[in-house]
Amino acid sequence: MSRVISEDKVKNEYFKSGEYKIQSWRHICVHKSDHKLVEYQLGVAPENHESMNNQVQEIAADCDQLPERFIRKEDEEYSNITNVGESCPTKIPVIDVSLLASSHSELDKLKSAVTTWGCFQAINHGIEGSFLDKVREVSKLFFNLSAQEKKKYLREEDSLEGYGNDMVLSDHQTLDWTDRLYLTVLPQDQQKLQFWPQNPTNFREVVDEYCTKIELMNEAILKALARSLNLEENCFLDQYGTTSSMMARFNYYPPCSWPDKVLGVKPHSDGSAVTFLLQDKEVEGLQVLKDGQWFGVPIVPDALTINVGEQIEIMSNGIFKSPIHRVLVNSKNQRITLALFCMPQTEKDVGPVDGLITDDTPRLYKNVTFSVDFYFKNYQQGMRSIDACKI
Ligand SMILES: O=C(O)CCC(=O)C(=O)O
Numbered sequence: 001m002s003r004v005i006s007e008d009k010v011k012n013e014y015f016k017s018g019e020y021k022i023q024s025w026r027h028i029c030v031h032k033s034d035h036k037l038v039e040y041q042l043g044v045a046p047e048n049h050e051s052m053n054n055q056v057q058e059i060a061a062d063c064d065q066l067p068e069r070f071i072r073k074e075d076e077e078y079s080n081i082t083n084v085g086e087s088c089p090t091k092i093p094v095i096d097v098s099l100l101a102s103s104h105s106e107l108d109k110l111k112s113a114v115t116t117w118g119c120f121q122a123i124n125h126g127i128e129g130s131f132l133d134k135v136r137e138v139s140k141l142f143f144n145l146s147a148q149e150k151k152k153y154l155r156e157e158d159s160l161e162g163y164g165n166d167m168v169l170s171d172h173q174t175l176d177w178t179d180r181l182y183l184t185v186l187p188q189d190q191q192k193l194q195f196w197p198q199n200p201t202n203f204r205e206v207v208d209e210y211c212t213k214i215e216l217m218n219e220a221i222l223k224a225l226a227r228s229l230n231l232e233e234n235c236f237l238d239q240y241g242t243t244s245s246m247m248a249r250f251n252y253y254p255p256c257s258w259p260d261k262v263l264g265v266k267p268h269s270d271g272s273a274v275t276f277l278l279q280d281k282e283v284e285g286l287q288v289l290k291d292g293q294w295f296g297v298p299i300v301p302d303a304l305t306i307n308v309g310e311q312i313e314i315m316s317n318g319i320f321k322s323p324i325h326r327v328l329v330n331s332k333n334q335r336i337t338l339a340l341f342c343m344p345q346t347e348k349d350v351g352p353v354d355g356l357i358t359d360d361t362p363r364l365y366k367n368v369t370f371s372v373d374f375y376f377k378n379y380q381q382g383m384r385s386i387d388a389c390k391i
Protein backbone atom coordinates (compact mmCIF):
# COMPACT_ATOMS: atom_id res chain seq x y z
CA MET A 1 0.00 0.00 0.00
CA SER A 2 1.66 3.22 -1.08
CA ARG A 3 0.68 6.57 -2.47
CA VAL A 4 2.43 9.46 -4.05
CA ILE A 5 2.78 12.80 -2.33
CA SER A 6 5.01 15.73 -3.12
CA GLU A 7 8.06 16.52 -1.08
CA ASP A 8 6.76 20.06 -0.42
CA LYS A 9 3.48 18.71 0.84
CA VAL A 10 5.28 16.43 3.24
CA LYS A 11 7.62 19.09 4.50
CA ASN A 12 5.32 22.10 4.60
CA GLU A 13 1.93 20.73 5.38
CA TYR A 14 2.15 17.37 7.04
CA PHE A 15 5.25 17.85 9.08
CA LYS A 16 4.45 21.41 10.15
CA SER A 17 0.86 20.82 11.08
CA GLY A 18 1.92 17.76 13.03
CA GLU A 19 -1.24 16.02 11.84
CA TYR A 20 0.71 13.46 9.90
CA LYS A 21 4.07 12.22 11.02
CA ILE A 22 6.38 10.03 9.08
CA GLN A 23 8.31 7.40 10.86
CA SER A 24 11.55 7.67 9.01
CA TRP A 25 12.95 9.12 5.82
CA ARG A 26 14.28 5.67 5.17
CA HIS A 27 10.76 4.66 4.27
CA ILE A 28 10.37 7.40 1.73
CA CYS A 29 12.00 7.22 -1.64
CA VAL A 30 12.12 9.76 -4.42
CA HIS A 31 10.22 8.83 -7.51
CA LYS A 32 12.86 10.01 -9.95
CA SER A 33 10.72 10.72 -13.02
CA ASP A 34 8.48 13.36 -11.48
CA HIS A 35 10.32 14.22 -8.25
CA LYS A 36 7.43 13.03 -6.20
CA LEU A 37 7.87 10.93 -3.13
CA VAL A 38 6.47 7.49 -2.78
CA GLU A 39 5.42 6.93 0.75
CA TYR A 40 5.40 3.36 1.92
CA GLN A 41 2.74 2.86 4.47
CA LEU A 42 4.46 -0.14 6.02
CA GLY A 43 1.16 -1.95 6.11
CA VAL A 44 -0.41 0.50 8.52
CA ALA A 45 -3.55 2.47 7.75
CA PRO A 46 -2.98 6.23 7.96
CA GLU A 47 -5.16 6.52 11.04
CA ASN A 48 -2.82 4.13 12.79
CA HIS A 49 0.26 6.13 12.04
CA GLU A 50 0.25 7.39 15.58
CA SER A 51 1.27 3.92 16.69
CA MET A 52 4.44 4.28 14.66
CA ASN A 53 5.44 7.56 16.21
CA ASN A 54 4.02 7.82 19.66
CA GLN A 55 5.67 6.08 22.51
CA VAL A 56 3.85 2.98 23.74
CA GLN A 57 3.30 4.72 27.06
CA GLU A 58 1.13 7.31 25.30
CA ILE A 59 -0.68 4.73 23.20
CA ALA A 60 -1.43 2.66 26.30
CA ALA A 61 -2.87 5.68 28.09
CA ASP A 62 -5.19 6.62 25.28
CA CYS A 63 -6.31 3.76 23.14
CA ASP A 64 -9.49 1.76 22.92
CA GLN A 65 -8.28 -0.43 20.11
CA LEU A 66 -4.97 -2.19 19.87
CA PRO A 67 -3.01 -0.83 16.89
CA GLU A 68 -2.42 -3.56 14.33
CA ARG A 69 1.34 -3.23 14.37
CA PHE A 70 1.61 -4.63 17.90
CA ILE A 71 -0.52 -7.72 17.34
CA ARG A 72 1.49 -10.95 17.41
CA LYS A 73 1.19 -12.97 14.24
CA GLU A 74 0.39 -16.65 14.33
CA ASP A 75 3.19 -17.61 11.98
CA GLU A 76 5.95 -15.94 14.01
CA GLU A 77 8.73 -18.18 15.22
CA TYR A 78 8.12 -19.79 18.63
CA SER A 79 4.43 -18.75 18.51
CA ASN A 80 3.37 -22.40 18.38
CA ILE A 81 4.83 -23.05 21.82
CA THR A 82 1.73 -23.11 23.93
CA ASN A 83 3.10 -25.23 26.70
CA VAL A 84 4.20 -22.57 29.15
CA GLY A 85 6.14 -23.73 32.19
CA GLU A 86 5.11 -22.30 35.53
CA SER A 87 7.15 -19.51 37.06
CA CYS A 88 8.91 -21.74 39.54
CA PRO A 89 11.45 -20.25 41.93
CA THR A 90 13.40 -23.47 42.14
CA LYS A 91 13.90 -23.92 38.42
CA ILE A 92 16.11 -21.03 37.26
CA PRO A 93 19.52 -21.70 38.86
CA VAL A 94 20.65 -19.40 41.66
CA ILE A 95 24.41 -18.83 41.84
CA ASP A 96 26.28 -17.37 44.81
CA VAL A 97 28.82 -15.13 43.06
CA SER A 98 30.84 -14.64 46.25
CA LEU A 99 31.73 -18.37 46.19
CA LEU A 100 32.88 -18.61 42.57
CA ALA A 101 36.54 -17.84 43.31
CA SER A 102 36.82 -20.49 46.03
CA SER A 103 34.19 -23.19 45.66
CA HIS A 104 34.42 -25.95 43.05
CA SER A 105 30.86 -26.98 43.61
CA GLU A 106 29.59 -23.44 42.97
CA LEU A 107 31.68 -23.35 39.79
CA ASP A 108 30.09 -26.65 38.71
CA LYS A 109 26.66 -25.18 39.44
CA LEU A 110 27.57 -22.22 37.24
CA LYS A 111 28.67 -24.50 34.43
CA SER A 112 25.51 -26.53 34.68
CA ALA A 113 23.40 -23.33 34.67
CA VAL A 114 24.98 -21.82 31.57
CA THR A 115 25.18 -25.04 29.57
CA THR A 116 21.49 -25.80 30.11
CA TRP A 117 19.49 -22.66 30.90
CA GLY A 118 22.01 -20.11 29.65
CA CYS A 119 21.02 -17.85 32.50
CA PHE A 120 21.01 -17.69 36.26
CA GLN A 121 20.07 -15.50 39.19
CA ALA A 122 23.23 -14.04 40.73
CA ILE A 123 23.09 -13.51 44.48
CA ASN A 124 25.74 -12.22 46.91
CA HIS A 125 27.27 -10.29 44.04
CA GLY A 126 28.49 -7.46 46.23
CA ILE A 127 26.09 -4.73 45.08
CA GLU A 128 23.91 -3.56 47.97
CA GLY A 129 20.17 -4.02 47.60
CA SER A 130 19.67 -0.38 48.62
CA PHE A 131 21.86 0.72 45.71
CA LEU A 132 19.91 -1.47 43.26
CA ASP A 133 16.78 0.29 44.54
CA LYS A 134 18.41 3.61 43.73
CA VAL A 135 19.06 2.46 40.17
CA ARG A 136 15.42 1.36 39.90
CA GLU A 137 14.31 4.69 41.31
CA VAL A 138 16.17 6.86 38.76
CA SER A 139 14.83 4.67 35.93
CA LYS A 140 11.30 5.05 37.23
CA LEU A 141 11.61 8.80 37.75
CA PHE A 142 12.73 9.14 34.14
CA PHE A 143 9.83 7.13 32.70
CA ASN A 144 7.42 9.02 34.96
CA LEU A 145 8.39 12.36 33.41
CA SER A 146 5.86 13.93 31.05
CA ALA A 147 5.88 12.74 27.44
CA GLN A 148 7.07 16.19 26.40
CA GLU A 149 10.01 16.13 28.80
CA LYS A 150 11.08 12.65 27.75
CA LYS A 151 10.96 13.61 24.10
CA LYS A 152 13.96 15.88 24.68
CA TYR A 153 15.96 12.66 24.58
CA LEU A 154 14.28 11.14 21.52
CA ARG A 155 16.35 8.80 19.44
CA GLU A 156 17.53 10.34 16.23
CA GLU A 157 16.81 8.72 12.97
CA ASP A 158 19.11 5.86 12.10
CA SER A 159 20.56 5.97 15.57
CA LEU A 160 20.06 3.41 18.27
CA GLU A 161 20.70 5.71 21.14
CA GLY A 162 18.12 7.74 22.96
CA TYR A 163 14.50 7.36 24.02
CA GLY A 164 11.91 5.78 21.80
CA ASN A 165 9.62 2.93 20.94
CA ASP A 166 10.59 -0.22 19.09
CA MET A 167 12.80 0.60 16.15
CA VAL A 168 11.18 -0.18 12.81
CA LEU A 169 13.59 -1.98 10.53
CA SER A 170 11.30 -4.09 8.44
CA ASP A 171 7.85 -3.83 6.90
CA HIS A 172 6.72 -7.07 8.47
CA GLN A 173 7.93 -6.45 11.96
CA THR A 174 5.53 -6.73 14.88
CA LEU A 175 6.26 -3.94 17.33
CA ASP A 176 7.24 -4.70 20.91
CA TRP A 177 4.96 -3.25 23.59
CA THR A 178 7.75 -1.24 25.17
CA ASP A 179 9.52 2.10 25.26
CA ARG A 180 13.25 2.18 25.82
CA LEU A 181 16.04 4.49 26.73
CA TYR A 182 19.13 3.13 25.07
CA LEU A 183 22.53 4.56 26.05
CA THR A 184 26.21 3.80 25.60
CA VAL A 185 27.37 3.83 29.20
CA LEU A 186 31.00 2.65 28.91
CA PRO A 187 33.58 3.74 28.05
CA GLN A 188 32.55 7.04 29.55
CA ASP A 189 34.18 9.10 26.80
CA GLN A 190 31.75 7.52 24.31
CA GLN A 191 28.64 8.56 26.21
CA LYS A 192 26.34 10.71 24.09
CA LEU A 193 25.24 13.04 26.83
CA GLN A 194 22.49 14.68 24.78
CA PHE A 195 20.46 11.49 25.36
CA TRP A 196 21.15 11.26 29.08
CA PRO A 197 18.25 12.49 31.21
CA GLN A 198 18.97 15.67 33.18
CA ASN A 199 16.05 14.76 35.33
CA PRO A 200 16.31 13.14 37.87
CA THR A 201 19.46 15.15 38.48
CA ASN A 202 21.39 12.19 39.93
CA PHE A 203 20.58 9.95 36.95
CA ARG A 204 24.08 9.98 35.46
CA GLU A 205 25.88 9.66 38.78
CA VAL A 206 23.82 6.61 39.81
CA VAL A 207 24.01 4.93 36.40
CA ASP A 208 27.77 5.52 36.11
CA GLU A 209 28.37 4.01 39.52
CA TYR A 210 26.17 1.02 38.74
CA CYS A 211 27.91 0.34 35.41
CA THR A 212 31.36 0.52 36.98
CA LYS A 213 30.29 -2.10 39.51
CA ILE A 214 28.82 -4.31 36.79
CA GLU A 215 31.98 -4.01 34.71
CA LEU A 216 33.94 -5.53 37.59
CA MET A 217 31.39 -8.26 38.06
CA ASN A 218 31.49 -9.02 34.34
CA GLU A 219 35.24 -9.61 34.59
CA ALA A 220 34.73 -11.98 37.51
CA ILE A 221 31.99 -13.86 35.64
CA LEU A 222 34.08 -14.19 32.45
CA LYS A 223 36.96 -15.60 34.52
CA ALA A 224 34.68 -18.01 36.35
CA LEU A 225 33.14 -19.18 33.07
CA ALA A 226 36.63 -19.98 31.74
CA ARG A 227 37.63 -21.79 34.94
CA SER A 228 34.40 -23.80 34.88
CA LEU A 229 35.66 -25.37 31.62
CA ASN A 230 39.19 -25.85 33.01
CA LEU A 231 40.49 -23.20 30.65
CA GLU A 232 43.02 -20.49 31.42
CA GLU A 233 40.96 -17.90 33.30
CA ASN A 234 41.66 -15.02 30.90
CA CYS A 235 40.80 -16.84 27.70
CA PHE A 236 37.38 -15.17 27.29
CA LEU A 237 38.59 -11.88 28.74
CA ASP A 238 41.42 -11.74 26.19
CA GLN A 239 38.90 -11.86 23.35
CA TYR A 240 36.62 -9.49 25.22
CA GLY A 241 39.47 -7.01 25.00
CA THR A 242 40.40 -3.78 26.71
CA THR A 243 38.34 -1.56 24.42
CA SER A 244 35.06 -3.26 25.18
CA SER A 245 31.89 -1.28 25.72
CA MET A 246 28.66 -1.43 27.66
CA MET A 247 25.19 -0.51 26.44
CA ALA A 248 22.26 0.16 28.77
CA ARG A 249 18.68 -0.47 27.80
CA PHE A 250 16.11 0.90 30.22
CA ASN A 251 12.91 -0.96 29.39
CA TYR A 252 9.46 0.40 30.19
CA TYR A 253 6.46 -1.88 29.66
CA PRO A 254 3.14 -0.09 30.12
CA PRO A 255 0.11 -2.14 31.17
CA CYS A 256 -1.79 -3.44 28.15
CA SER A 257 -5.50 -4.21 27.97
CA TRP A 258 -4.75 -7.02 25.51
CA PRO A 259 -1.84 -8.83 27.19
CA ASP A 260 -2.37 -12.03 25.18
CA LYS A 261 -2.10 -10.23 21.89
CA VAL A 262 1.24 -8.46 22.36
CA LEU A 263 4.74 -9.11 23.62
CA GLY A 264 6.86 -6.70 25.65
CA VAL A 265 9.89 -8.06 23.80
CA LYS A 266 9.74 -10.65 21.07
CA PRO A 267 11.75 -13.89 21.44
CA HIS A 268 15.45 -13.18 21.03
CA SER A 269 18.86 -13.96 22.42
CA ASP A 270 21.20 -11.13 23.39
CA GLY A 271 24.03 -10.06 21.09
CA SER A 272 26.29 -9.28 24.04
CA ALA A 273 29.02 -11.33 25.68
CA VAL A 274 27.10 -11.22 28.95
CA THR A 275 23.88 -9.38 29.90
CA PHE A 276 23.08 -8.19 33.43
CA LEU A 277 19.38 -7.63 33.96
CA LEU A 278 18.02 -5.69 36.89
CA GLN A 279 14.44 -6.86 37.09
CA ASP A 280 11.47 -4.91 38.34
CA LYS A 281 11.13 -5.49 42.05
CA GLU A 282 7.45 -6.39 41.94
CA VAL A 283 6.30 -7.28 38.46
CA GLU A 284 7.40 -10.41 36.60
CA GLY A 285 7.31 -10.81 32.83
CA LEU A 286 10.55 -12.36 31.60
CA GLN A 287 10.40 -15.91 30.24
CA VAL A 288 13.19 -18.20 29.08
CA LEU A 289 12.82 -20.97 26.51
CA LYS A 290 14.16 -24.35 27.59
CA ASP A 291 13.35 -27.82 26.29
CA GLY A 292 10.53 -26.45 24.19
CA GLN A 293 8.81 -24.66 27.07
CA TRP A 294 8.67 -21.09 28.28
CA PHE A 295 9.64 -20.70 31.94
CA GLY A 296 8.89 -17.56 33.93
CA VAL A 297 11.93 -16.00 35.58
CA PRO A 298 10.86 -15.20 39.13
CA ILE A 299 11.86 -12.14 41.10
CA VAL A 300 14.61 -13.03 43.57
CA PRO A 301 15.13 -10.07 45.91
CA ASP A 302 18.39 -8.22 45.17
CA ALA A 303 19.50 -10.80 42.59
CA LEU A 304 20.68 -9.86 39.12
CA THR A 305 19.54 -12.05 36.24
CA ILE A 306 22.57 -12.90 34.11
CA ASN A 307 22.23 -14.12 30.51
CA VAL A 308 24.92 -15.69 28.38
CA GLY A 309 25.12 -13.54 25.24
CA GLU A 310 25.58 -14.88 21.72
CA GLN A 311 29.22 -13.82 21.65
CA ILE A 312 30.13 -16.06 24.60
CA GLU A 313 28.17 -18.89 23.02
CA ILE A 314 30.45 -18.43 19.98
CA MET A 315 33.65 -18.17 22.07
CA SER A 316 32.69 -21.32 23.99
CA ASN A 317 32.09 -23.14 20.68
CA GLY A 318 28.46 -23.65 21.61
CA ILE A 319 29.03 -25.14 25.08
CA PHE A 320 27.40 -22.20 26.82
CA LYS A 321 23.91 -21.45 25.56
CA SER A 322 22.66 -17.99 24.87
CA PRO A 323 19.04 -18.40 25.94
CA ILE A 324 16.06 -17.35 23.87
CA HIS A 325 13.88 -15.19 26.04
CA ARG A 326 10.85 -12.95 25.70
CA VAL A 327 8.80 -10.59 27.83
CA LEU A 328 5.07 -10.80 28.57
CA VAL A 329 3.10 -7.75 29.63
CA ASN A 330 0.10 -7.59 31.89
CA SER A 331 -3.10 -5.62 32.03
CA LYS A 332 -2.62 -3.97 35.42
CA ASN A 333 0.97 -3.05 36.16
CA GLN A 334 3.78 -1.29 34.43
CA ARG A 335 7.15 -3.03 34.56
CA ILE A 336 10.58 -1.38 34.43
CA THR A 337 13.86 -3.23 33.92
CA LEU A 338 17.43 -2.32 33.07
CA ALA A 339 19.52 -4.54 30.81
CA LEU A 340 23.27 -3.91 30.64
CA PHE A 341 24.93 -5.48 27.63
CA CYS A 342 28.67 -6.10 27.98
CA MET A 343 30.05 -5.95 24.46
CA PRO A 344 33.49 -7.20 23.39
CA GLN A 345 35.85 -4.93 21.51
CA THR A 346 34.92 -4.57 17.85
CA GLU A 347 38.44 -4.10 16.47
CA LYS A 348 38.94 -7.83 16.45
CA ASP A 349 36.57 -10.62 15.60
CA VAL A 350 35.45 -13.23 18.11
CA GLY A 351 35.57 -16.99 17.62
CA PRO A 352 35.71 -20.27 19.50
CA VAL A 353 38.74 -20.44 21.83
CA ASP A 354 41.45 -22.88 20.70
CA GLY A 355 41.20 -25.22 23.67
CA LEU A 356 37.58 -26.02 22.86
CA ILE A 357 38.09 -27.14 19.27
CA THR A 358 38.94 -30.84 19.17
CA ASP A 359 38.37 -33.80 16.83
CA ASP A 360 35.30 -34.68 18.87
CA THR A 361 34.07 -31.11 19.16
CA PRO A 362 34.83 -29.41 15.83
CA ARG A 363 34.52 -25.68 15.37
CA LEU A 364 30.83 -24.67 15.16
CA TYR A 365 31.18 -20.96 14.46
CA LYS A 366 33.16 -18.76 12.12
CA ASN A 367 35.20 -15.91 13.52
CA VAL A 368 32.90 -12.89 13.30
CA THR A 369 32.75 -9.21 14.07
CA PHE A 370 29.43 -8.77 15.73
CA SER A 371 28.21 -5.32 14.74
CA VAL A 372 25.18 -3.77 16.39
CA ASP A 373 23.57 -3.23 12.96
CA PHE A 374 24.04 -6.88 12.08
CA TYR A 375 22.39 -7.87 15.35
CA PHE A 376 19.37 -5.57 15.08
CA LYS A 377 18.66 -6.39 11.47
CA ASN A 378 18.26 -10.02 12.42
CA TYR A 379 16.49 -9.22 15.69
CA GLN A 380 13.71 -7.22 14.12
CA GLN A 381 13.00 -10.07 11.74
CA GLY A 382 12.78 -12.46 14.66
CA MET A 383 16.03 -14.18 13.64
CA ARG A 384 19.10 -15.01 15.70
CA SER A 385 22.38 -13.44 14.59
CA ILE A 386 24.26 -16.41 15.94
CA ASP A 387 22.62 -18.65 13.36
CA ALA A 388 24.24 -16.55 10.66
CA CYS A 389 27.64 -17.28 12.26
CA LYS A 390 27.34 -21.08 12.12
CA ILE A 391 29.74 -23.01 9.92
O1 LIG B 1 12.88 -6.68 30.50
C1 LIG B 1 13.24 -7.84 30.55
O2 LIG B 1 12.85 -8.62 31.43
C2 LIG B 1 14.17 -8.40 29.51
C3 LIG B 1 14.65 -7.39 28.53
C4 LIG B 1 15.53 -7.98 27.48
O3 LIG B 1 15.52 -9.16 27.22
C5 LIG B 1 16.43 -7.10 26.73
O4 LIG B 1 16.39 -5.86 26.94
O5 LIG B 1 17.22 -7.65 25.92
Ligand SMILES: [Fe+2]
Pocket residue numbers: 268269270325339
Ligand atom coordinates in the same frame (compact mmCIF):
# COMPACT_ATOMS: atom_id res chain seq x y z
FE1 LIG C 1 17.27 -9.72 26.05
